[in-house]
Structure formats: structure tokens, C-alpha cells
Amino acid sequence: MTDMDSVEAHRARVLAGIGPVEPAWLGLEAAEGAVLAAAAVATVPLPSFDNSSMDGYAVHASDVAPATDEAPVILPVADEIPAGDTRAVTVAPGTCARIMTGALLPAGADAVAPVEWTDGGTSQASFSQPAPKGNAIRRAGEDVAVGAVLLPEGTRLGPAQIALLAASGHGSVLARAAPRVAVLATGNELSEPGSPLVPGRIWESNSYMLAAAVRQAGGVATRHRAEDDPEVILARIEELSAQADLLITSGGVSMGGEHDVVKAALSGAGAATAEVTFRKVAMQPGMPQGFGLAGPDRTPVLTLPGNPVSALVSFWLFGRPAMDALQGLAPRPLPSVRAALTGRVTSPVGRRSYLRGVLAPDAATVTALTGQGSHQLGALARANALIVVPEDLTAMEAGEVADVLSLP
Amino acid sequence: MTDMDSVEAHRARVLAGIGPVEPAWLGLEAAEGAVLAAAAVATVPLPSFDNSSMDGYAVHASDVAPATDEAPVILPVADEIPAGDTRAVTVAPGTCARIMTGALLPAGADAVAPVEWTDGGTSQASFSQPAPKGNAIRRAGEDVAVGAVLLPEGTRLGPAQIALLAASGHGSVLARAAPRVAVLATGNELSEPGSPLVPGRIWESNSYMLAAAVRQAGGVATRHRAEDDPEVILARIEELSAQADLLITSGGVSMGGEHDVVKAALSGAGAATAEVTFRKVAMQPGMPQGFGLAGPDRTPVLTLPGNPVSALVSFWLFGRPAMDALQGLAPRPLPSVRAALTGRVTSPVGRRSYLRGVLAPDAATVTALTGQGSHQLGALARANALIVVPEDLTAMEAGEVADVLSLP
Numbered sequence: 001m002t003d004m005d006s007v008e009a010h011r012a013r014v015l016a017g018i019g020p021v022e023p024a025w026l027g028l029e030a031a032e033g034a035v036l037a038a039a040a041v042a043t044v045p046l047p048s049f050d051n052s053s054m055d056g057y058a059v060h061a062s063d064v065a066p067a068t069d070e071a072p073v074i075l076p077v078a079d080e081i082p083a084g085d086t087r088a089v090t091v092a093p094g095t096c097a098r099i100m101t102g103a104l105l106p107a108g109a110d111a112v113a114p115v116e117w118t119d120g121g122t123s124q125a126s127f128s129q130p131a132p133k134g135n136a137i138r139r140a141g142e143d144v145a146v147g148a149v150l151l152p153e154g155t156r157l158g159p160a161q162i163a164l165l166a167a168s169g170h171g172s173v174l175a176r177a178a179p180r181v182a183v184l185a186t187g188n189e190l191s192e193p194g195s196p197l198v199p200g201r202i203w204e205s206n207s208y209m210l211a212a213a214v215r216q217a218g219g220v221a222t223r224h225r226a227e228d229d230p231e232v233i234l235a236r237i238e239e240l241s242a243q244a245d246l247l248i249t250s251g252g253v254s255m256g257g258e259h260d261v262v263k264a265a266l267s268g269a270g271a272a273t274a275e276v277t278f279r280k281v282a283m284q285p286g287m288p289q290g291f292g293l294a295g296p297d298r299t300p301v302l303t304l305p306g307n308p309v310s311a312l313v314s315f316w317l318f319g320r321p322a323m324d325a326l327q328g329l330a331p332r333p334l335p336s337v338r339a340a341l342t343g344r345v346t347s348p349v350g351r352r353s354y355l356r357g358v359l360a361p362d363a364a365t366v367t368a369l370t371g372q373g374s375h376q377l378g379a380l381a382r383a384n385a386l387i388v389v390p391e392d393l394t395a396m397e398a399g400e401v402a403d404v405l406s407l408p
Numbered sequence: 409m410t411d412m413d414s415v416e417a418h419r420a421r422v423l424a425g426i427g428p429v430e431p432a433w434l435g436l437e438a439a440e441g442a443v444l445a446a447a448a449v450a451t452v453p454l455p456s457f458d459n460s461s462m463d464g465y466a467v468h469a470s471d472v473a474p475a476t477d478e479a480p481v482i483l484p485v486a487d488e489i490p491a492g493d494t495r496a497v498t499v500a501p502g503t504c505a506r507i508m509t510g511a512l513l514p515a516g517a518d519a520v521a522p523v524e525w526t527d528g529g530t531s532q533a534s535f536s537q538p539a540p541k542g543n544a545i546r547r548a549g550e551d552v553a554v555g556a557v558l559l560p561e562g563t564r565l566g567p568a569q570i571a572l573l574a575a576s577g578h579g580s581v582l583a584r585a586a587p588r589v590a591v592l593a594t595g596n597e598l599s600e601p602g603s604p605l606v607p608g609r610i611w612e613s614n615s616y617m618l619a620a621a622v623r624q625a626g627g628v629a630t631r632h633r634a635e636d637d638p639e640v641i642l643a644r645i646e647e648l649s650a651q652a653d654l655l656i657t658s659g660g661v662s663m664g665g666e667h668d669v670v671k672a673a674l675s676g677a678g679a680a681t682a683e684v685t686f687r688k689v690a691m692q693p694g695m696p697q698g699f700g701l702a703g704p705d706r707t708p709v710l711t712l713p714g715n716p717v718s719a720l721v722s723f724w725l726f727g728r729p730a731m732d733a734l735q736g737l738a739p740r741p742l743p744s745v746r747a748a749l750t751g752r753v754t755s756p757v758g759r760r761s762y763l764r765g766v767l768a769p770d771a772a773t774v775t776a777l778t779g780q781g782s783h784q785l786g787a788l789a790r791a792n793a794l795i796v797v798p799e800d801l802t803a804m805e806a807g808e809v810a811d812v813l814s815l816p
Contacts, residue, residue: 028601029631032620047783049607055662082667084597084636086608100667102597102714102783104608143784151789158816159624163617163716164789167610171602189492189510193436194579199457200494200512202575209571212440216567223437228492254463259490259508306510308571375455375510376551381559381572408566 004282005289006391007317007352011331013277014291014318018300020328021179021245025172028165031157033218034175035327040150042168045141050105054136057096057118057125058109061133072119072126080122081106096125105137112136144168154329179219179326181319182244183210184236186251186262187306188228205377206250206311210304210319213312214248216408217320228252230265237265238273241295245326248319251306253278253288262303266294276301282391284351285310285374289318300326307374313354313386316407334386334405339366343398347389356383359404366404383407412690413697414799415725415760419739421685422699422726426708428736429587429653433580436573439565441626442583443735448558450576453549458513462544465504465526465533466517469543475535480527482534489514504533513545520544552576562736587627587734589727590652591618592644594659594670595714596636613785614658614719618712618727621720622656624816625728636660638673645673646681649703653734656727659714661686661696670711674702684709690799692759693718693782697726708734715782721762721794724815742794742813747774751806755797764791767812774812791815 005013023037052058059075067073079089079097081104089106091097096113097106105112113131144150150164151157157165157175165173183206190204191197204225211221222244226236233252240247252262266276276292287310290303302319304311321331339359345368347353356379357368366387369379388403389396396402413421431445460466467483475481487497487505489512497514499505504521505514513520521539552558558572559565565573565583573581591614598612599605612633619629630652634644641660648655660670674684684700695718698711710727712719729739747767753776755761764787765776774795777787796811797804804810 028616029619032623044605046785048605048610053781053783083595084609086606101662102610138781138783143779143781144786159617159621159720160785160788160791162620163613163720164785166601166613166616167716167785169601169605169611171600187491192579193574193577197452197456197577198494201492202456202510203577205571205574208436208574209567211437212570213567215440228490254509259463308575312567312571371551373461373546373551375461375546377454377568377572377575378552378558380568383568
């Protein structure tokens, strides 16, 4: 099958054609899921001031050193310091100040006695045990020192990373945002779901499916549709290329004839700005594939086959890695396990099959579903895994162990 | 430690207080991530008509039965049927029709000969091998039969499920949408990230962090903040309860005194509509917890501690299950593995520790990070796992195998 590319070769072609998008300063909510384009550095220590880790009393440790249950030390309460209090309080020797968790440690004090070690008094407090020097004090910088790298370049920002940035005072960060992906479904046969149907036409599912898959992968998706006219399709692609970091088309890329409209649009005489390679890839489903750059901005365009199962499997294999690359990350493959087949599976000669299957909860066995046609969405919707049958095999038997990709 | 509830007891309290939200008819894009409130049933077969699975020629199989390389059968091409063509075409015996993938099979034809088996002619075509009856034909209903359950009640809708619904003509579905979660951070000490800071105050991170965690778990989050005033906080909670399926507060729930403003707001005399239980939970971080119902709509409210590490760990343990329950699903626990500790870890007596750690790529070993304080976001931001140290242990040694929760 020398006329086909391997899955790896096509993925390499896609990744070679995609560079990271320009970074932008993003507010903390916009930055969720974004990837840092430069290290975030601590401009202040974290915590930024010495503070109490408990509700209690700020004291001179030496004052309460002799305290016991039998002979408690009694100190006047000279002040009360709630969290958020910005006054410069000083605790004189022989006195104490009531202090709350997170509150600024007053000058003079070198320990906090938790309220549980006292009688909780408000005008005076009785201490029944010593509070060693430094007790219940969070020191400035003990979490992060000034100048330390909070998060290195290339960090994807989840809740904990957003929290660290916020707590360190960063209101915005230089990052590559979630990729904007425009999905364009082509085909004269397509009708809108919910509308009546006549024989010969089908309800359009690819734009909904691929947009959902893009969002599931952390991208921002828009849905579009075009009739089977190469000029219309090319115009639509050029228009969308200005609004998206990645274009994904579905349909119109078979190896047949004049009805391969996406191929015609992107390789015809009118397509001066397009440079797209169309190839057979040695896989099933999803043999006809294409990738290149199109439009004035030379936006990456991934042309997926129109059969819905082919389109979604292709998105998982090529589209998700492309989205990672747009954020400057090494592509994350789908999680892979090895599991024993519960029954015989077959595969066409020379092509790698990605059969829709159900991986058991213990991940020990995997069962291929009935209905493996490229148009058969029923099985796809029940699948949680893809069973990989290598190019050089035409069958695998029950009990054989296969590579299995977990679906997102 | 009889004065504390277990993590399981508190989680059970939360889940007992939460019922599924009312389902609504959602369009296919709004339905992404939603959960079906009723089975979706096929009202038409899928495919809805017999169609060609390849580009080729619709023929009477008997006409091409004698075809060989040496003695090809030649038939006039009487018509051409692209995908989307809705005409009622009939192929007479002794003729053929050019047909594209997905196009309606014409009456009379009982097989499709792929273009690869022919000379690809347009006025007449030469067939060099037989096309058996039924070849390359997708029969109506072979994916899904009329009346079949497309997706059962309780299905979470990802890309493949959305595709199946769309392809079956469902423009909308009865489903429970992604939960709407209002996050309310309390504390007079809080300043907005990006603004200048004075000693005694800290940059607010919890609302950003928890909103990001809610979105990561598939919810819709809004962020809010209130000063440390029980009346203000109660009014805010009652207002937000009308706009959200779940309220999450952070801060103001320690076991101490008058500064526990969330506790005061929800258990004071003014809180006629609130019924919230505040308890110590035998865990670290995150001992002070609360859950109940508040506001005119009796909206579930989860009151998390204010230390950011405590708040996020608590959200993972209690908030994510609550979100599943709002969609009518059995809560999905964080994925758990068993891994060997690379060093000694300690834990307070009687409390279950959730230490921030790094699980190795092979999931065989796990390393506790330096900086396990409840305020130490640095370690949290580097962690990919929580190491669980049971209540009855105060230490585990290097080489011992621990339960480890993978972080989302």
C-alpha cells in the first residue's frame, strides 16, 4: 500500500504546518485553559506578610513560656486584629492581642497561642501552656519567595494555577488562549436537525459533532455550512480563515471525481492562497485526509472525510494534536492501555483499524461493538474506546491483547 | 475524634440534600455536557433510506454478473445521482446510473459497483467484475431501527452522542443542563488581583479558583464577593440562590468566634430561610465544612473553608459529586490508583490527609511536595495528585503504597 501515508506521517504533516498562536495578555477568567507564553514570576512574596495561621493570641513567647494548667499566665488583651486589618499594631511585652487566621502579625509578637490553649478571654486571657517562638505563624515568602518562578512557560492554567496567579497579584498573564476553531460542513444533502426530511437528504451532524469535540478539547468552536460548490466553499474558507486559528472541514475529499468539492476548492485554479495536500491515509475509518494552509492569513486547514465516524476518529487523531500545537504544547495523545479482546475482530489489509469498542471498567478487556461502518453513529455513541488493529494484521482473535485508546 | 464527621459522612450529607435539577428542552449546542432526562428514541430509521456507501454505479447485479477482465460488461449510463439528489430515479435493466457516496439508491438497482471496478465512463461504463447483490449498499435502518433507543436516560452528551441525535433529526432534547454554580468569596482582607496591596490584605484567589474548577467540571460559574458582614452575606446568598443550582462560599466557617461570618449569616436569627449544618470533618486540609439549603428556592449551599488549598481540595471531594447529583447522575469519584511513596509523609492524628503530590508518569510512585500548608498554593499548582493518608495513621514511610487520587 505504497500509495498511502501512515497515520504518523499525516500527523507529522499536520504538526509541521502549525505554529503556536500569538500570545496575548489575558485576564484570569479568560486565561482558564490557556497556556503561559512566558514564565510567571513572583513580584511579591507569598504570603506577602507574616500572619497568623490560627485564631488565637499574638504574644511574646517569653511571656507565656512558664504557663501550665496549674499556673496559667494571665495577660491583658491590648488589641484585636481581624483578617484584613491594615493597622500597624505593636504588642508590648506583658500584653497580648487577639488575632484571627490570616491577620497581620503585630510588631513585637513572635508567637501565636491558639485559642484552644487559652480561656478565650477578651479583656484578659489566661494561657495554660507555652507557645513556642514562631508558633502558628506563616512567614512572608514561605510559600513563594520574591523572584521565584510561580509557573514556567508552557503551563496550562487550571484552577490551582489560576489561584496561584491570583494570590500573587497577577490580574492578567501573557498566554496562548484556547484555539478558535471554525468547523465547516459541506454537502448538498444536508438538512438541519429538527426540520423535515425528504429521501435523499440527511440531517447534518458533523458540524455539531466536531464543534462539541473541539469544545471538549478546550477550544472555542463556531459552526458553518456550505453547499457543494467549490467557489462558494473557497470563499467561505477564506472568510473563516480570518476568524479562526484552525479550520476543520468535513466532506468533499474522497478520492473519486468531480463531487470532491473541498478538494476542488482548495486545489483548483482559483485557490491561489491555498496550499493543501490531499492524501490517502492507511487507516479505517478515515482514509481520505487533507491538511494545509489557506486564506490570506495562511490559516491551517484540516479537511476531514464526511462520514461522521470517520470525521470524529480523524479529529481525535489529528485535530486534538493540532489544537495542542496551536498553544505551543507537545501534543497529548489519547490515553492508551493494553486490553484483551473479548471476540475476534477484522481489519482491511494494509490499513490500521480504529474499531469502536467498550473497555471494561477494570481496563482488562475490550469488546468491539456491532456496527463498524463509517456511517454508523450508533456504535460510536456507545463506545468509550478505540481498538487499534495494526496495518499488517487482517484479524485479531479473542484473547489477544490490543492497544486501546480511551475516548475523551 | 468523635466530634468530627468522616469525609464519607459529609459527602453523604451533601448528596442527600441535592436532587436533580428540572430538565429542559435544550438545542443541540446547549445540550453539550448535559444529561438526558428521558431516553432519546429513533423516530426514523438511520440511515433513513437505502444509499450507496461508495462512489460508483448503481446496477442490476444480474447485468454485471458475467463481467470479467477479459470480457467486460458494458452498460449505458442513464443518469447521475449525487448526494442530496431527491429525485425518484429508476434504473432500467440493461442500464446503470452513476452514484455518489451517500446518494439515494435508485429504484431497480440492487448493487453498487465501485468506480474502481469500472472504467469510470460517463456515457457508458465498462464493468470488469461482478457486483454481488447488495454490494456497497447501506440499508435503511442498518445503523438504528425506528423505535430503537438511541441513547438511554442518564446519558451525558459528548460529541458522538450529539452527532447521533443530530443525524436522527433531533433538534433538541429533554436534558439536565450543566449546573449553574455561584461562587461567593468572603473576607475583608481581599483585594482584586492586579490592584495594589497593603500589608494585612491579600489578593483574592478563591473565587477565580473555584469558578475555574466548576467550569473544569462542566458547570457554568459566576464569581461574587462579599465583605465580612453576616447580614450582607445572607442577603447576597438569598439573591444568588435564585440564579444558581448550587452556591459555593469560601471562608467564614472556622470553629472559632464572631469572625465566622458565613456561619453567622446562615445560622443567625435572620436566616429564616437557611438550614445549614456546620461540622468539623476529619480531614486535612479542610476541617471546617458546611452544607445545607438556603434562600427562597432552598438552593443547596456548600460552605468551604477560606484557605485556598482547603477550598479546592474540598471542592474536589464534595463540590464535584454535588454537580453530578444536580444532573441526576451517580457521582464520579476522582480516578484512584495505588502508588509507592518516594519519601516519608506525616498526618495529624484522627484526620485523613490529602497531601499534594506528583504521581510519576508510570503511576508507580508518588512524591509528596514541599509546602503542605493549607495556604500554600505553590505546591498545589505543581501537584497532579492527592496522596491519601488514612485517619488511623500519623505517618507512612517511603516505599509504602498509598491511595492516590488523580487531579482533573
